[in-house]
Amino acid sequence: MTDTRVEAGTRPPRLGESAPRPDGTPKVAGSFAFSSDLWHDRMLWGGTLRSPHPSARIRSIDIGPAVALAGVHAVLTAADVPGSPTYGLEHSDQPVLASDVVRYEGEPVAVVAADHPATVRRALEAIVVDYEPTDPLVDPLQAEAADPIHPDGNLIRRIHLRHGDQGAVGEVQVEGTYEVGMQDQAFLGPESGLAVPAEDGGVDLFVATQWLHVDRDQVAACLGLEPERVRLTLAGVGGAFGAREDLSLHVHLCLLALHTGRPVKMVYSREESFHGHVHRHPARMWYRHHADRDGRLVRVEARLVLDGGAYASSSSAVIANATCFAAGPYRVPSADIDGAVVRTNNPPCGAMRGFGAVQTCFAHEAQMDRLADALGMDPVELRRRNVLATGDRLVTGQVIVGTAPVAEVLDACAEHPSAAALAADPMSLPGGAGRTADAGHVRRGEAVALGFKNLLFSEGFDDSSAAVCRIEDGVATVTCACAEVGQGFVTLAQQIAREVLGVSEVLLAPAETATVGSAGSTSASRQTWMSGGAVQAACEEVRHRLLRRVAESYGVDVDELVLADDRVVSLGGDFEADLTAVTTVPVEAEVEFHHAPTQPLDEDGQGDAHVSFAFAAHRAIVDVDPDLGLVKVVELTTSQDVGRVLNPLQAVGQLEGGAAQGVGLAVMEEVQVQDGRIRNASFTDYLIPTALDMPPVEVAALIEQPEPGAPFGAKGIGEPPSISSTAAVVAAIRHATGLDLERAPVRPADIALAEARP
Amino acid sequence: MTIARTLDDACAALAEHPQARLLAGGTDLMVGVNRGQVGLDHVVVLDRVDELRAWHRTGDDLLLGAGLTYADLGRGDLPGLLPALAQAARTVGSPQIRNAGTLGGNLATASPAGDTLPVLAALDATVLLRSATGSRELPLAGFVTGVKQNALEPDELIEAVRVPVLDGPQEFLKVGTRNAMVISVVSLALVVDRGGRGVRVGLGSVAPVPLRAAEAEAHLADHVGWDDGSPPAPDAVDRFVELVAGAARPIDDHRGSADYRRHAVGVLARRALHRAFPGGDR
Numbered sequence A: 001m002t003d004t005r006v007e008a009g010t011r012p013p014r015l016g017e018s019a020p021r022p023d024g025t026p027k028v029a030g031s032f033a034f035s036s037d038l039w040h041d042r043m044l045w046g047g048t049l050r051s052p053h054p055s056a057r058i059r060s061i062d063i064g065p066a067v068a069l070a071g072v073h074a075v076l077t078a079a080d081v082p083g084s085p086t087y088g089l090e091h092s093d094q095p096v097l098a099s100d101v102v103r104y105e106g107e108p109v110a111v112v113a114a115d116h117p118a119t120v121r122r123a124l125e126a127i128v129v130d131y132e133p134t135d136p137l138v139d140p141l142q143a144e145a146a147d148p149i150h151p152d153g154n155l156i157r158r159i160h161l162r163h164g165d166q167g168a169v170g171e172v173q174v175e176g177t178y179e180v181g182m183q184d185q186a187f188l189g190p191e192s193g194l195a196v197p198a199e200d201g202g203v204d205l206f207v208a209t210q211w212l213h214v215d216r217d218q219v220a221a222c223l224g225l226e227p228e229r230v231r232l233t234l235a236g237v238g239g240a241f242g243a244r245e246d247l248s249l250h251v252h253l254c255l256l257a258l259h260t261g262r263p264v265k266m267v268y269s270r271e272e273s274f275h276g277h278v279h280r281h282p283a284r285m286w287y288r289h290h291a292d293r294d295g296r297l298v299r300v301e302a303r304l305v306l307d308g309g310a311y312a313s314s315s316s317a318v319i320a321n322a323t324c325f326a327a328g329p330y331r332v333p334s335a336d337i338d339g340a341v342v343r344t345n346n347p348p349c350g351a352m353r354g355f356g357a358v359q360t361c362f363a364h365e366a367q368m369d370r371l372a373d374a375l376g377m378d379p380v381e382l383r384r385r386n387v388l389a390t391g392d393r394l395v396t397g398q399v400i401v402g403t404a405p406v407a408e409v410l411d412a413c414a415e416h417p418s419a420a421a422l423a424a425d426p427m428s429l430p431g432g433a434g435r436t437a438d439a440g441h442v443r444r445g446e447a448v449a450l451g452f453k454n455l456l457f458s459e460g461f462d463d464s465s466a467a468v469c470r471i472e473d474g475v476a477t478v479t480c481a482c483a484e485v486g487q488g489f490v491t492l493a494q495q496i497a498r499e500v501l502g503v504s505e506v507l508l509a510p511a512e513t514a515t516v517g518s519a520g521s522t523s524a525s526r527q528t529w530m531s532g533g534a535v536q537a538a539c540e541e542v543r544h545r546l547l548r549r550v551a552e553s554y555g556v557d558v559d560e561l562v563l564a565d566d567r568v569v570s571l572g573g574d575f576e577a578d579l580t581a582v583t584t585v586p587v588e589a590e591v592e593f594h595h596a597p598t599q600p601l602d603e604d605g606q607g608d609a610h611v612s613f614a615f616a617a618h619r620a621i622v623d624v625d626p627d628l629g630l631v632k633v634v635e636l637t638t639s640q641d642v643g644r645v646l647n648p649l650q651a652v653g654q655l656e657g658g659a660a661q662g663v664g665l666a667v668m669e670e671v672q673v674q675d676g677r678i679r680n681a682s683f684t685d686y687l688i689p690t691a692l693d694m695p696p697v698e699v700a701a702l703i704e705q706p707e708p709g710a711p712f713g714a715k716g717i718g719e720p721p722s723i724s725s726t727a728a729v730v731a732a733i734r735h736a737t738g739l740d741l742e743r744a745p746v747r748p749a750d751i752a753l754a755e756a757r758p
Numbered sequence B: 001m002t003i004a005r006t007l008d009d010a011c012a013a014l015a016e017h018p019q020a021r022l023l024a025g026g027t028d029l030m031v032g033v034n035r036g037q038v039g040l041d042h043v044v045v046l047d048r049v050d051e052l053r054a055w056h057r058t059g060d061d062l063l064l065g066a067g068l069t070y071a072d073l074g075r076g077d078l079p080g081l082l083p084a085l086a087q088a089a090r091t092v093g094s095p096q097i098r099n100a101g102t103l104g105g106n107l108a109t110a111s112p113a114g115d116t117l118p119v120l121a122a123l124d125a126t127v128l129l130r131s132a133t134g135s136r137e138l139p140l141a142g143f144v145t146g147v148k149q150n151a152l153e154p155d156e157l158i159e160a161v162r163v164p165v166l167d168g169p170q171e172f173l174k175v176g177t178r179n180a181m182v183i184s185v186v187s188l189a190l191v192v193d194r195g196g197r198g199v200r201v202g203l204g205s206v207a208p209v210p211l212r213a214a215e216a217e218a219h220l221a222d223h224v225g226w227d228d229g230s231p232p233a234p235d236a237v238d239r240f241v242e243l244v245a246g247a248a249r250p251i252d253d254h255r256g257s258a259d260y261r262r263h264a265v266g267v268l269a270r271r272a273l274h275r276a277f278p279g280g281d282r
């Protein structure tokens, strides 16, 4: 249970107050128990044999030499998977273990359990796989025309969105082709877990994940067990950002545990982790924007191709987002947007913070700047003339009924004063500790970008969340399977319970599948709304039942009773009781919370597909060393549409963290894939921002306009920070250098060699 | 495992266990161990050998113990005596790595991106090797024999590095795709030897081994006003930059392209020269 006790004399934080995370200090101090710290005295160690080829036929697998090694307890291949041979979030197209072909470098082929990690390593080396390598399909633009590399074909999904007058033409047109590289979530704590065989023939799996129940259903199907016999408990998560939405080692661990009858633990190395989870989709995006002379958008045309890699994962939903939000948070009366996500022999791609909106934001914001340039107009003014507001229609035809303070978000950010002087310390110039820059050669640039995306799941999906609230002896216990991956549900659930029940002491039970229904995924900026909503509703139901019981037993009017400060009191002041005294007999309620239903997109990509939207703006100031192509992001200012702030500390943390990932994608973060192989599968070469790369994030404003339908009016805040931040940083580099820079991340050579040309 | 307290301990342990691995700061070795690429049958631990962590001045030479950490290279009198080496040390990794990683480890690893190597090349450093049976001294070029290859015999260790104390400014510049804690894409060390009327340039990450830009050095020697310290004329600087870039033998890899490296090493050469001889036209 999460410890919520507070020091004597201090009042625990309520809704709207900063609540420090219980895992904050342990994570910084190194005492947090990650899933890789799981331990069982009788446990074996597991390991995975992965394909060295991006594309190959498997002629044969000889496990004999591995089985023969002392200390090896199991060597399993596809033939040992008792249930469904495949799994997947939206399409069950990914083999638990490859049998006849491998479709990406690093695809699991066999798993081993042994008495020691070194034995595991030797056993993996001893397995003989006879591969016949085939030419990998690595160019997403060739995928649709190429021979299918999977029985389901190479096109995972195409949405051809058409909106408004298809003959509309603007007087001013700008065109561009943009590209975004493959980003890794780079979470703390590589994939790890512990599976323990149970007496009922089932298995208990302790694992770091984002969505316990959907994991359970997929694991159970592959094991050929009823879902009840597979029980998942959330283990210590470092971070997720989408990378833990798909299964990784889950089925493998359970297979090994059931096969050996022993607990089995597996921990990926960082290198293995790069091969063991999905990444952000690389994107190629062609755009043409039409506007009138006053800068009003007339039409947006776009062709989007996302590389889904070898398996579908959540690609279908990612391309829906990319397509729906391709035109940005602007009024666009006419649109023709063709979005396709295809299958290749590159590493599988799926969910990552921002989920399709990051890629198109990079493109539509570059287009807006280009349009401003063509019109001779200030880029912020151009945006101001086009921003969406409540009552406007998206290019999907959906009318925004909730809050949409886009103009406020834009103005707060763009008009925020800047304090950035040119650094005197060479460490703070581009190149940092390498001391490469001379202040005289540094050029400064500044730009603003705007982005948005949907909150919660879309297209008719009912991603409900369940929560149980129980109050006994004056202590409330909340049970919810919401995976805490760093987003802050653990503090929020307590804050909500305190708010609704007026109780100080709130315990949060472990997140597990056995005790409560699905909370849905910790993704899509949805848990504050969905599981927060479930906790609120469950607590309200408990309050209702408790007050009714008190009213009946003491003969007071139930409408007169309120819960506050660990007491039940009547408004008139004639009744008062201690909460502990009236809850010796517990009160409990379980609630399943649903959001307003949505519709699928029709064949023209039209429909009320989304529940709600959130908007953010970023302004970046950068210093660039044009000769070396090195960049220092000097200042990052942001404002965001948040509905209502429930935990200010956490809110700012999300804005900072999301922006850091955005800065990373702008200037350094890329999984480099060549011929289907990852060239930089380590933190030596997959670079993420350090303290010298990440400027302080200035929060110009958290725009609080309560969202109808959302618990306490709060919108999700996790993803918007990573949408417009990349676009703003690259735009600022364009401003500093005068270069087109149509690709993120911007590499030093993109600047330095472009400048060096005559 | 042998925890050596003295150099003799360490050499004796190596003589007894020719397969032994020397462990200094462990910042390279343990990466290999964790990846399962390096086996550890026997380990000789060096970080408690005080002799290795000292430095001495003998005449115009400095003897730097192989166990000096990057943090040590940036402390006390050393940055004044060897500014480029201190600057290079400051660019290495993070504070944790600089507190653990050693000069000897960087040399033995012999990575093309090892940050002390271009400085040691520019300084004409020699490497002192020792075993239970004797000692020898090799020039840097004789010690680093290829990508992650060195001239150590199985029973030998690096005892120290000999470098001269020079009269003149020194510069080290390193390009990486991140502002700190990054493996170099290109690096350059430039040291001025007023006494010898020469400028020496070492290049990192542009060849399998650290390089010297010999032609560029020879060219420049004639264009510096050694008596009044005046900078070379602009066309002489341009020629110098061209010759430095021409000396590089870079490859394309995931950290950068050969074209970028050749270009960037020229930019670094120009900037280093300007810092060493300020005032000239750029």
Ligand SMILES: Cc1cc2nc3c(=O)[nH]c(=O)nc-3n(C[C@H](O)[C@H](O)[C@H](O)COP(=O)(O)OP(=O)(O)OC[C@H]3O[C@@H](n4cnc5c(N)ncnc54)[C@H](O)[C@@H]3O)c2cc1C
Residues within 6 Å of the ligand: B021, B022, B023, B024, B025, B026, B027, B028, B029, B030, B031, B046, B066, B067, B091, B092, B093, B094, B097, B100, B101, B102, B103, B104, B105, B106, B107, B108, B109, B113, B114, B115, B116, B152, B156, B157, B158, B159, B181, B182, B183, B184
């Ligand atoms: C996060 C991180 C960042 C890094 N950043 C940089 C960087 O920016 N620049 C850079 O150049 N390097 C960097 N490195 C690499 C490493 O820190 C250096 O190469 C360091 O100098 C190695 O020294 P060590 O004492 O840790 O060597 P160890 O890891 O202990 O040993 C490395 C090798 O040298 C041998 N060895 C050690 N001492 C001796 C000796 N006296 N005689 C003979 N052989 C010996 C060992 O047997 C082993 O083969 C980084 C490493 C990490 C993990």
